[in-house]
Amino acid sequence: MGNRSAVAAAWLLFFCCAPPSSSSGPRETRIGGGLRHEERVHGEYLLRVKGAPSIAEIESYFAPYVAKGVSMIEKDLYLLKLENDPGPETITDFAKSAPFFLSIQPNYIYRALPRNRMNNEKLNGSTKPNEPR
Amino acid sequence: MIRTSRIHQTIGRTIAASLIFFWLHGNLLGRPAQGGVTGNLQGNYVPGEMIVQYKNHVGNLSAAQLSRNGGSVAHEFHYSPQGSGPAHLVKLRSGQDLESAIKAFAANPDVEFAQPNYIYHAKVAPNDTSYGQLWGLKNTGQTVTGFSYGTGAGTLGKDIDAETAWNTVSNCASVVVAVIDSGVNYNQQDLTANMVNGSYTCPVGTGTRGCDFVGTGDADPMDTNGHGTHVAGIIGGVGNNATGISGVCQTASILAVRVLDTNGSGTTVDIVEGLNFAIGTTAGKGNAKIVNLSLGGPSNDAAFSAALTTANNNGVTVVVAAGNATQNHNVTHDYPCDYTHSNIICVAAADQNYGIASFSDFDNNATVANRTVDIAAPGTNILSTYYGNDTVIADTFNTAGTLNWTTNVVNSWYYSNGCLNPAADLLYSPASFCNGTTPANGLNYIVYKNFNLSAYTDASISFNAWVQLKNSGDTWTLNSASAGGDPFAGGTTLLSATGPIDTGGLVAVEDTLSGCLTAACTVGFRVITDATANNLWDGAGIAYFSITGKTPATNVYSVLNGTSMASPYVAGIAALVKARNPSYTNTDIVNAILAGGDVEAAFASKTKTGMVADAFGALKYIPAPDGVTLTSP
Numbered sequence: 033m034g035n036r037s038a039v040a041a042a043w044l045l046f047f048c049c050a051p052p053s054s055s056s057g058p059r060e061t062r063i064g065g066g067l068r069h070e071e072r073v074h075g076e077y078l079l080r081v082k083g084a085p086s087i088a089e090i091e092s093y094f095a096p097y098v099a100k101g102v103s104m105i106e107k108d109l110y111l112l113k114l115e116n117d118p119g120p121e122t123i124t125d126f127a128k129s130a131p132f133f134l135s136i137q138p139n140y141i142y143r144a145l146p147r148n149r150m151n152n153e154k155l156n157g158s159t160k161p162n163e164p165r
Numbered sequence: 166m167i168r169t170s171r172i173h174q175t176i177g178r179t180i181a182a183s184l185i186f187f188w189l190h191g192n193l194l195g196r197p198a199q200g201g202v203t204g205n206l207q208g209n210y211v212p213g214e215m216i217v218q219y220k221n222h223v224g225n226l227s228a229a230q231l232s233r234n235g236g237s238v239a240h241e242f243h244y245s246p247q248g249s250g251p252a253h254l255v256k257l258r259s260g261q262d263l264e265s266a267i268k269a270f271a272a273n274p275d276v277e278f279a280q281p282n283y284i285y286h287a288k289v290a291p292n293d294t295s296y297g298q299l300w301g302l303k304n305t306g307q308t309v310t311g312f313s314y315g316t317g318a319g320t321l322g323k324d325i326d327a328e329t330a331w332n333t334v335s336n337c338a339s340v341v342v343a344v345i346d347s348g349v350n351y352n353q354q355d356l357t358a359n360m361v362n363g364s365y366t367c368p369v370g371t372g373t374r375g376c377d378f379v380g381t382g383d384a385d386p387m388d389t390n391g392h393g394t395h396v397a398g399i400i401g402g403v404g405n406n407a408t409g410i411s412g413v414c415q416t417a418s419i420l421a422v423r424v425l426d427t428n429g430s431g432t433t434v435d436i437v438e439g440l441n442f443a444i445g446t447t448a449g450k451g452n453a454k455i456v457n458l459s460l461g462g463p464s465n466d467a468a469f470s471a472a473l474t475t476a477n478n479n480g481v482t483v484v485v486a487a488g489n490a491t492q493n494h495n496v497t498h499d500y501p502c503d504y505t506h507s508n509i510i511c512v513a514a515a516d517q518n519y520g521i522a523s524f525s526d527f528d529n530n531a532t533v534a535n536r537t538v539d540i541a542a543p544g545t546n547i548l549s550t551y552y553g554n555d556t557v558i559a560d561t562f563n564t565a566g567t568l569n570w571t572t573n574v575v576n577s578w579y580y581s582n583g584c585l586n587p588a589a590d591l592l593y594s595p596a597s598f599c600n601g602t603t604p605a606n607g608l609n610y611i612v613y614k615n616f617n618l619s620a621y622t623d624a625s626i627s628f629n630a631w632v633q634l635k636n637s638g639d640t641w642t643l644n645s646a647s648a649g650g651d652p653f654a655g656g657t658t659l660l661s662a663t664g665p666i667d668t669g670g671l672v673a674v675e676d677t678l679s680g681c682l683t684a685a686c687t688v689g690f691r692v693i694t695d696a697t698a699n700n701l702w703d704g705a706g707i708a709y710f711s712i713t714g715k716t717p718a719t720n721v722y723s724v725l726n727g728t729s730m731a732s733p734y735v736a737g738i739a740a741l742v743k744a745r746n747p748s749y750t751n752t753d754i755v756n757a758i759l760a761g762g763d764v765e766a767a768f769a770s771k772t773k774t775g776m777v778a779d780a781f782g783a784l785k786y787i788p789a790p791d792g793v794t795l796t797s798p
Contacts, residue, residue: 071462071463071464072464073432076432076434078433078434078437078468080467080468105434105437105438105468106437106438106441109437109468111434135467137433137466137467137468138433138464139432139433139434140432140433140462140464140466140469141430141431141432141462142425142430142431142432142433142436142460142461142462143425143429143430143431143460143461143462144346144347144390144392144393144425144429144430144459144460144729145459145460145461145486145488145489145727145728145729
């Protein structure tokens with residue numbers, strides 16, 4: 033039995049949410065000390081298009097994943113919301129075959145960068161004393 | 166002789182007081198910059214006069230000839246910098262344009278530099294009541310009241326040299342600065358006079374102070390987090406109004422662009438829409454020339470990058486925060502800092518002694534030119550305007566050592582102050598989390614508590630969590646319920662995590678409770694284990710739990726730390742430079758800031774410039790003339 037070696041977890045690296053197969057959660061899983069996963073809004077993608085497709089065409093193409101809505105962000109750039117999110121890799125492969133496809137990416141999450149909770153620094157050393165590692 | 170090439174020269178600092186010149190020697194001289202002046206000259210200078218410094222190979226006679234070509238030699242300096250040639254004060258001929266004359270002289274290869282004969286005044290500190298706390302503007306070694314970083318004290322002179330810069334320009338109102346952030350409390354007493362007051366086409370409706378792009382958006386960019394208001398105050402808090410603080414710009418035009426929610430989070434869509442609005446030049450758009458982005462994320466985001474390219478094409482300077490994870494960008498990227506657009510300045514945080522702040526990101530790439538973190542600025546113990554009052558409701562989960570939260574199963578969630586090292590009040594489940602046993606399969610353990618949030622206009626939840634779960638069917642969840650009772654019976658899921666996962670220790674978690682602003686509001690946690698065998702020690706623990714209720718106010722200030730606070734210092738300097746030199750391009754502004762900083766050893770291997778930004782240094786920058794033709798005798 034030895035002391036657990038603490039893994040410092042940066043306070044920015046947190047959290048979040050629903051299983052990937054469900055759209056009930058607000059964001060994808062993001063919890064984990066030392067993890068550096070990309071953050072994104074679950075079920076939302078930014079689709080850049082060519083050839084001026086209609087919103088109905090875009091919705092129709094993504095029907096297998098139940099498109100909940102398509103809205104224009106700027107010329108040739110649309111926010112695509114899916115009921116069933118297969119994940120970035122799968123949706124990218126699927127989208128590449130669309131005649132209007134230029135690129136697709138997750139709707140990433142950004143955070144403000146204040147350092148106003150300095151107590152977190154001392155917490156990074158927390159251990160459960162008796163847990164073997 | 167005809168010259169048409171760009172000229173790179175060295176400018177010496179010339180400091181004069183009320184028309185009296187003093188050549189200074191030593192380390193004030195020889196700061197690299199480029200010669201020539203372009204654009205409309207701003208600030209105080211003697212009309213029709215310029216100073217011409219010749220290179221050391223130019224003799225007195227030829228210098229006099231050259232100077233007379235521009236006008237009459239009014240004064241010959243007797244104390245020139247060592248290694249330099251003659252220097253003259255030249256009076257221009259009647260009707261001769263100063264700007265053109267300086268351009269022409271600066272293009273002469275025999276000329277070290279040519280510049281206006283500036284007028285200086287005795288320094289006068291602004292009368293803002295908390296000005297003495299603003300070490301970033303003037304560091305007297307003061308201890309900042311309410312400090313939360315280090316000792317709160319600093320080193321005399323380690324500041325951005327604001328007072329000297331203000332002798333030249335303190336009014337940035339001609340330059341719209343977009344604060345793309347959590348909004349701005351535009352009613353704050355030290356901000357309201359420095360906010361834009363226009364007619365802006367917002368996602369829904371017409372805004373006067375800017376727009377809100379969070380979610381469906383609206384015309385009200387009011388800050389409900391506090392972050393954006395703090396950033397805005399650093400850039401453009403009203404100065405010399407006998408109230409509170411002063412920004413880097415004492416007078417300003419702040420455009421509020423809300424892209425981060427109450428919890429300080431925003432998405433690509435929010436940011437791209439907000440940025441496109443801010444830099445747009447058509448009717449109803451922001452028409453900003455300086456943008457501050459005190460935000461970041463780990464993803465290389467093509468849509469965000471494309472919007473920054475548009476900003477570059479529109480001549481907009483974008484100042485961004487490096488990040489607060491003590492992260493080396495040569496190893497781990499963070500954006501927008503790591504985009505390579507030439508209009509981006511990425512800013513690290515300096516402490517009150519001009520060391521690098523312990524949390525600040527940096528870049529130690531061996532190829533200095535490839536470093537993405539450009540420069541540093543004050544970023545610890547920064548006093549600025551704030552959204553309003555934060556009421557912190559802390560909870561330690563116990564009364565006299567006994568759990569005081571409601572559980573759905575007896576002996577499912579526990580309180581302990583002896584599980585963690587160092588000791589902390591801990592809410593945990595199941596017992597295995599602290600005693601090293603193996604949790605049973607099929608657990609569904611809930612714990613919750615009522616918090617009356619009816620008095621607040623917004624609220625957020627903050628705690629530290631340690632989650633370790635083995636299987637994909639094992640989950641940890643945070644729920645809230647505005648109607649009260651068990652938040653897992655009809656409540657709202659705020660956060661959850663599924664196995665396999667082990668955070669390896671406590672990690673900070675925060676989220677909004679904006680949907681639970683009722684007297685009955687309950688907040689709770691749940692641990693579920695599936696039918697697959699678990700590991701020893703599995704479970705979840707919660708520590709340092711608090712809820713922050715928010716109420717807006719117009720007279721609140723706060724001390725914060727972060728590269729978020731460093732970035733707006735540089736954005737403010739960029740606005741000063743642009744205000745003084747309206748014709749400067751964004752490239753000129755970037756060059757001015759990166760060339761005009763103070764060299765600090767702590768940043769030599771951490772940033773591209775090894776400097777901390779300096780307002781006066783940036784204002785002295787003179788861009789090289791382009792396409793100038795000079796015929797000399």
